[in-house]
Amino acid sequence: MIPRLLVALGLAFLPSGILAGSAQKPNIELPNSAAANKAAVVDIFTKSYEGYRKFAFGHDSLLPLSESFTDDRNGWGASIVDGMSTMAIMGLDDFLEEAVEFSSKIDFSESKTASTVSVFETTIRYLGGLLSAYELTGKKHQALIDRARELGDKLAFAFSRNNVIPFSFLDFSSDRPSIGNSNIAEAGTLALEWETLSKYTGNRTYADLAIKALAHIAELVCFGAPLPKLAAQGIDPRTGAFVGGYVSWGGGSDSYFEYLIKHARLSNTNDNLFVDSWLTAIDSSIKTLLRTSTVGNHVYLADFDSNRRIRHVGSHLACFDGGNWILGGRLLDNQTIVDIGLQLTDACWNTYAGTQTGIGPEGFAFISDDGDFTGGSSPTQAQLDFYKQHGFYITSGAYILRPEVLESNFYAFRATGDQKYLDRAAAAVKSFNEHLATQNGFAGLNNVNNAAGGLRDHTESFWFAEVLKYLYLTFDDPEHIHLDKYVFNTEAHPFEAPAFATTSGKVVPPKPGFVVQSPDAPLPLISPHPMLPSTSRTGQ
Ligand SMILES: *[C@@H]1O[C@H](CO)[C@@H](O)[C@H](O)[C@H]1NC(C)=O
Numbered sequence: 001m002i003p004r005l006l007v008a009l010g011l012a013f014l015p016s017g018i019l020a021g022s023a024q025k026p027n028i029e030l031p032n033s034a035a036a037n038k039a040a041v042v043d044i045f046t047k048s049y050e051g052y053r054k055f056a057f058g059h060d061s062l063l064p065l066s067e068s069f070t071d072d073r074n075g076w077g078a079s080i081v082d083g084m085s086t087m088a089i090m091g092l093d094d095f096l097e098e099a100v101e102f103s104s105k106i107d108f109s110e111s112k113t114a115s116t117v118s119v120f121e122t123t124i125r126y127l128g129g130l131l132s133a134y135e136l137t138g139k140k141h142q143a144l145i146d147r148a149r150e151l152g153d154k155l156a157f158a159f160s161r162n163n164v165i166p167f168s169f170l171d172f173s174s175d176r177p178s179i180g181n182s183n184i185a186e187a188g189t190l191a192l193e194w195e196t197l198s199k200y201t202g203n204r205t206y207a208d209l210a211i212k213a214l215a216h217i218a219e220l221v222c223f224g225a226p227l228p229k230l231a232a233q234g235i236d237p238r239t240g241a242f243v244g245g246y247v248s249w250g251g252g253s254d255s256y257f258e259y260l261i262k263h264a265r266l267s268n269t270n271d272n273l274f275v276d277s278w279l280t281a282i283d284s285s286i287k288t289l290l291r292t293s294t295v296g297n298h299v300y301l302a303d304f305d306s307n308r309r310i311r312h313v314g315s316h317l318a319c320f321d322g323g324n325w326i327l328g329g330r331l332l333d334n335q336t337i338v339d340i341g342l343q344l345t346d347a348c349w350n351t352y353a354g355t356q357t358g359i360g361p362e363g364f365a366f367i368s369d370d371g372d373f374t375g376g377s378s379p380t381q382a383q384l385d386f387y388k389q390h391g392f393y394i395t396s397g398a399y400i401l402r403p404e405v406l407e408s409n410f411y412a413f414r415a416t417g418d419q420k421y422l423d424r425a426a427a428a429v430k431s432f433n434e435h436l437a438t439q440n441g442f443a444g445l446n447n448v449n450n451a452a453g454g455l456r457d458h459t460e461s462f463w464f465a466e467v468l469k470y471l472y473l474t475f476d477d478p479e480h481i482h483l484d485k486y487v488f489n490t491e492a493h494p495f496e497a498p499a500f501a502t503t504s505g506k507v508v509p510p511k512p513g514f515v516v517q518s519p520d521a522p523l524p525l526i527s528p529h530p531m532l533p534s535t536s537r538t539g540q
């Protein structure tokens with residue numbers, strides 16, 4: 001570990017902030033139309049979940065076209081556990097009661113499939129789902145905590161070789177990790193769930209392990225990163241060192257950035273490392289990655305590759321960035337960051353607005369003043385024509401029921417109260433009903449720009465956990481799951497957040513209270529490394 005004094009010195013000339021701003025605009029008014037849209041979202045959830053119950057109950061995911069199921073999350077019933085917090089929020093009591101009953105009896109001691117267990121996916125979906133459901137149902141179902149503890153005790157073997165950075169995959173029958181490289185998203189996205197587990201079990205070990213991993217990445221950044229203050233995507237649990245020099249806000253890196261600020265908020269920690277690391281990453285991203293498209297002035301965060309070239313790419317996964325900048329900017333009372341977050345959110349919405357179905361693609365790209373390099377081939381004539389019309393072009397046309405664009409839209413609405421975000425959410429509900437509905441629930445699309453291109457036979461559990469929850473809450477009373485009272489994990493499971501505390505530990509009410517200590521100073525760059533393939537924020 002790097003001594004904390006050195007880390008403090010490494011951050012000393014950079015902005016430093018305390019969290020004390022309110023995440024939500026007060027007294028947001030909803031138009032009358034919100035109630036009907038909210039009901040439409042509940043209807044989509046109900047139809048999707050009825051399909052799951054009929055053809056897949058107890059398994060992980062529904063295959064709505066083949067009227068069957070798949071066990072793609074170790075067979076413990078991922079859609080049930082992932083769906084519970086949404087059922088609680090929507091007041092779907094019959095589904096909820098059945099789901100709590102089922103979840104109370106899951107045997108997490110072994111995987112029900114031949115697959116190893118992903119520490120990241122299992123944490124965000126199962127652990128997050130159990131703990132959030134426990135809170136949202138009045139903390140009376142102790143069995144949910146008992147199961148979470150059993151699962152946490154297994155997942156803790158990811159740290160069993162004296163490693164600070166967890167291994168990504170575990171064999172639950174031998175409790176051995178698969179030895180191999182990880183990435184900062186997988187290693188840095190455990191803190192919210194593991195510290196909530198510690199809170200309800202009284203065992204600090206889970207929180208300590210997860211927070212140390214997050215802190216380790218933040219500390220590494222101070223002493224050598226591909227770009228100033230921006231972590232490389234790859235990391236090796238055996239050595240704790242970065243692997244390669246790829247920098248991105250997309251899959252494989254994304255939720256590490258997300259959890260820096262959310263961990264600080266949820267834990268009320270006195271340790272400035274997390275807020276300062278988030279803030280310096282934002283500041284550096286503005287200087288190094290932020291680009292504007294030559295058509296339409298759409299704002300996006302480019303990737304930076306191992307050959308030190310800017311790649312003008314975007315992705316559905318990376319579209320959480322707008323919401324995260326809005327949240328962090330508001331908590332720190334920094335309007336510059338909020339405004340860029342709103343622009344990022346607009347640009348991501350544009351990828352929905354510009355397609356034939358009104359639904360956004362998995363991968364896309366832009367052209368900016370410094371070119372159109374994406375790391376792949378140059379845009380085709382058809383892509384160029386599309387770009388000239390829409391200010392982005394599609395590189396991967398599928399929609400697999402991902403949430404990020406509507407997640408950022410939700411934060412934008414709660415932060416501004418601007419009705420245009422309600423209109424966008426309503427347009428998405430309409431497009432989903434028009435293009436994704438099947439007899440047995442909802443399916444993804446092969447090509448968002450070709451309504452006749454066919455459906456994808458898989459209802460991901462994050463459709464229940466994330467997409468429909470963020471949509472519902474956009475139309476719901478803004479006091480419900482207020483952003484000053486809850487912090488969402490990366491799978492959209494809300495956790496109860498404490499009142500604000502200053503770094504001296506004194507509790508203060510939410511207010512504008514961000515202090516800049518000094519402007520930042522540039523740090524030397526280190527040499528590039530081979531690129532690591534990008535993985536996903538919420539799985540594939
Ligand atoms: C706390 O959790 C760790 C990690 O699973 C475990 O090794 C330890 O035995 C637990 N401590 C207690 C007192 O249960």
Ligand SMILES: *[C@@H]1O[C@H](CO)[C@@H](O)[C@H](O)[C@H]1NC(C)=O
Nearest residue numbers: 279282283286334336337516
């Ligand atoms: C807000 O954040 C930006 C970007 O990091 C930074 O340049 C600026 O100094 C901050 N402003 C205030 C008032 O803290």
